[in-house]
Amino acid sequence: MAKRLPRWCCCLLFALLPCTGVADLLVVVSAEAELTRIQRQELKDLYLESRTLRQGRTVVTPIDQSERSRERGEFYRRYIGKTPAQLRAHWARLIFTGRGQPPQTFADSQAVVERLVRDPNALGYIDARFLDERLKVVTVE
Amino acid sequence: MRRQFVWSCAISLAVYSGATMADTSLPSVTLNGFGTLGVVHSDVTNADFVADPLASSGAGYSGEWSAEVDSRLGLQTTLAATSSLSATVQVVSEKRFDGSFSPDIEWAYLQYDATPTLSLRAGRMVQGSFMNSEYRKVSFATPWVRPPAEIYRLVPVANFDGVDLRYRYYLGESINDLRLSYGGGSLEYETGDIESSNSWGVSQHTRWGDTTLFVSYGEVNVRAQELTQFFDVYRLFGPPGEALADRYEVDGKPVRILSVGVNYDPGSWFVEGEWARLSSSTLLGTIESAHMTAGYRIGQWTPYAGVGRARVLSNRFEPGLPSALYPPPLSDAAVLLNGTLNGLLSSSLSQDSSTLGLRWDFRPGMALTVQYDHIDFRSGSPGGLINQQPSFQPGGDMNLFSLALDFVF
Numbered sequence: 139m140a141k142r143l144p145r146w147c148c149c150l151l152f153a154l155l156p157c158t159g160v161a162d163l164l165v166v167v168s169a170e171a172e173l174t175r176i177q178r179q180e181l182k183d184l185y186l187e188s189r190t191l192r193q194g195r196t197v198v199t200p201i202d203q204s205e206r207s208r209e210r211g212e213f214y215r216r217y218i219g220k221t222p223a224q225l226r227a228h229w230a231r232l233i234f235t236g237r238g239q240p241p242q243t244f245a246d247s248q249a250v251v252e253r254l255v256r257d258p259n260a261l262g263y264i265d266a267r268f269l270d271e272r273l274k275v276v277t278v279e
Numbered sequence: 280m281r282r283q284f285v286w287s288c289a290i291s292l293a294v295y296s297g298a299t300m301a302d303t304s305l306p307s308v309t310l311n312g313f314g315t316l317g318v319v320h321s322d323v324t325n326a327d328f329v330a331d332p333l334a335s336s337g338a339g340y341s342g343e344w345s346a347e348v349d350s351r352l353g354l355q356t357t358l359a360a361t362s363s364l365s366a367t368v369q370v371v372s373e374k375r376f377d378g379s380f381s382p383d384i385e386w387a388y389l390q391y392d393a394t395p396t397l398s399l400r401a402g403r404m405v406q407g408s409f410m411n412s413e414y415r416k417v418s419f420a421t422p423w424v425r426p427p428a429e430i431y432r433l434v435p436v437a438n439f440d441g442v443d444l445r446y447r448y449y450l451g452e453s454i455n456d457l458r459l460s461y462g463g464g465s466l467e468y469e470t471g472d473i474e475s476s477n478s479w480g481v482s483q484h485t486r487w488g489d490t491t492l493f494v495s496y497g498e499v500n501v502r503a504q505e506l507t508q509f510f511d512v513y514r515l516f517g518p519p520g521e522a523l524a525d526r527y528e529v530d531g532k533p534v535r536i537l538s539v540g541v542n543y544d545p546g547s548w549f550v551e552g553e554w555a556r557l558s559s560s561t562l563l564g565t566i567e568s569a570h571m572t573a574g575y576r577i578g579q580w581t582p583y584a585g586v587g588r589a590r591v592l593s594n595r596f597e598p599g600l601p602s603a604l605y606p607p608p609l610s611d612a613a614v615l616l617n618g619t620l621n622g623l624l625s626s627s628l629s630q631d632s633s634t635l636g637l638r639w640d641f642r643p644g645m646a647l648t649v650q651y652d653h654i655d656f657r658s659g660s661p662g663g664l665i666n667q668q669p670s671f672q673p674g675g676d677m678n679l680f681s682l683a684l685d686f687v688f
Contacts, residue, residue: 179452179488187454187486197395205643219546223579223640230420230687233311234355235413236367236386236400 162266163212165276166251171258173198175277182218184261185241186228201250201262202241209247213263217278307359315418317349317683325671326664328679330425332432333468335378338679340666347374349425349683353385353416363392371416376468385416385438396447403440407458407482410493410540410553412437419685422551422583423636424650427570429587432628432663433557434536436475436501439464453487460497471504480536493540493553498533506530506562513616516600516609523599527562527620534559548575562623564593572634579641585634591627595658625673629660645686652679 165181167173176184184200203210205222214220220228229240244250247264254260255272269275321328321339329337330348338345351373359365369386388402405413409430414420415437425431441462448455463476480497510524540553552571557563567590574583599617602610636650654677656662661673 183454221546221576221640222643223646224546224576226640226644226687227420230313230417231414233687234313234353234369234417234420235405236357236388236390239309239357 163209163216163263164266164269165217165261165263165278166254166269166273167261167276168254168256168258169272169274171261171274173261173276174274175279176261177279178217181278185214185218186220187238197259199257199260200241201253201260202243203247203250203263204243204245207246209263209265217263305359305361308356309359310354310356311688312352312354313417313419313685313687314352315349315683315685316346317418317424317681318344318346319348319424319679319681320344322678323664323671323675325668326661327666328677329663329665330428331374332663332665333376333466334374334665335376335469336374336666339664340668349418349681350374351416355386365390373416398445399442400445401442403438403464404443404460404462405437406434406439406460406478406480406497406499407484408434408437408480408495408497408536409538409555410542410551417687418648418683419644419646419687422549422572422574422581422638423585423634424648424681424683427553427572427585427587427632427634428654428663429568429570429589429628429630429632430538430553430555433555433566433568433589434499436464436466436473436478436499438466439475439478441478451487453485455486456484458482458484463500473504474502475499476502489543489545491540491542491544493538493542495536495538497536499536500531500533501563502530509616509619512612513600516605516613516616519600519604523597523620526560527597529559529561529563532559532561534561534563546576549573562620564591564595564624564627566591566593566628568628574638579639581638581640583634583636583638585636587630587632587634589628589630590657591629591660595624595627595629597621597624625659626661626663628663629657630662631655631657644688645684648681648683648685650679650681650683652681653677654679 184198214225232238244253247268250262250264251268251273254262319338320343323339325340327337327340337348351371353369353371355369357365357367366389367386370382371385372380372382374380384403386404388400388404390398390400392398407413411421411426415426415431418424439462441460443458443460446457459481461479463478465472465474478499480495482495485492507530510528513520513524535558538553538555542551550573554569556567558565570585570587572583572585574581597620599620600613602613605613632652632654634650634652636648638646638648640646654662656674656676659674661667
């Protein structure tokens with residue numbers, strides 16, 4: 139694990155990088171997966187629409203983190219453009235009309251890593267500190 | 280008895296799902312719920328404002344404030360037997376025509392996913408007549424305390440028992456959902472019931488970036504026991520009576536509903552508009568409605584404002600039977616019938632409304648909304664108010680103040 143920085147140092151970093159809540163957020167898949175890049179709109183569709191089939195390619199299963207994780211807030215803010223409240227309303231519309239359930243949720247980045255390495259069709263996002271050789275970073279275009 | 284059965288099913292599935300929720304293997308059971316605790320105040324004290332036109336009482340005459348207009352609880356459970364076969368039941372408890380809150384089945388269907396983009400369902404479902412129809416009772420999922428009456432009150436029977444087909448397709452960067460449905464349904468109220476049969480609908484939902492487009496067309500054949508009896512009496516008055524019954528009879532004639540909606544939501548703000556037209560060569564006539572709502576999101580707060588309008592395009596007055604042509608007891612009856620017919624014709628939705636609201640998403644899955652509505656009833660329309668007292672004059676205006684706590688889980 140990374141060594142803890144003094145609190146003032148964190149404050150300074152936070153002030154210098156106002157756009158990042160989580161220092162490095164990565165979209166990742168298993169090292170065995172074929173996927174190497176994904177368009178921002180495709181990523182949005184994957185996380186906002188259940189049962190999304192990527193045209194002409196394999197079906198990708200999105201993996202989410204719990205509402206308590208910092209990575210989740212950052213991911214939806216940066217890539218999907220939705221606040222937690224908007225997401226809840228979005229899923230309420232789909233759930234209560236039988237159009238699907240939200241992606242499967244795991245507690246934190248570590249749990250997402252364990253899930254991804256078991257399934258080459260799954261895609262998730264993690265804090266960069268949890269990246270290891272069993273995973274591959276997906277470029278978001 | 281049936282309702283007790285519904286609840287015990289829901290509860291036993293809920294208990295069962297508690298044990299299996301963490302497991303992702305099939306078969307799996309998921310439980311979700313939604314609800315609203317709401318109070319509404321109406322300043323019209325000689326009639327009741329209701330959200331559901333078939334409820335037995337509301338706000339205004341029965342009480343200055345009512346907690347029964349918007350409050351409800353819904354529970355939904357889905358059993359996924361295999362990756363392509365599932366069953367879903369949703370029960371909703373809300374104020375009903377008999378004054379009780381006994382739960383009713385909103386959705387109950389079997390779903391088969393033939394391919395990842397094509398699914399077939401059979402059972403009880405909700406017509407997708409308008410943009411927010413299918414989740415109109417999930418107040419948390421919409422910006423308002425209740426969906427705009429001008430549009431969402433047009434169709435009395437929203438549920439149907441039948442089949443539907445949904446097909447998802449991709450065109451360029453857009454995601455499209457096409458839905459075809461067919462079936463019939465029935466609805467009980469205090470003094471009779473309404474049946475719909477051979478109803479079909481087609482709707483197209485397109486999402487392209489931040490824009491959503493919705494188009495829907497459907498036909499419903501409505502039969503209301505009371506109206507059929509009413510026109511049977513008209514038919515006793517010879518050819519003039521028969522002509523009037525043929526002209527206004529609802530039974531056996533299609534009611535057509537066309538709707539177009541747009542939503543644009545780039546994140547920090549949103550705007551949604553919808554236009555609908557109900558047309559029929561019956562007593563229900565032809566009505567055109569539209570509404571538009573815009574909102575701005577500031578952190579947990581969403582202030583919003585909207586306007587709505589409904590207009591009756593068909594005739595709202597009918598001279599009726601020439602009562603002078605009939606001998607005394609019959610002429611009185613003719614006057615009475617004509618009065619009732621004109622009362623029904625003028626009760627069609629014709630109003631302008633403006634809405635101001637503020638929603639506070641104070642914690643995940645919970646929101647508190649305050650809303651103010653000003654409604655102008657046009658040309659003698661009673662605006663769907665019920666329990667009208669002798670002092671009530673149609674065609675006035677009404678102010679509503681609502682407070683609602685919405686939740687989903």
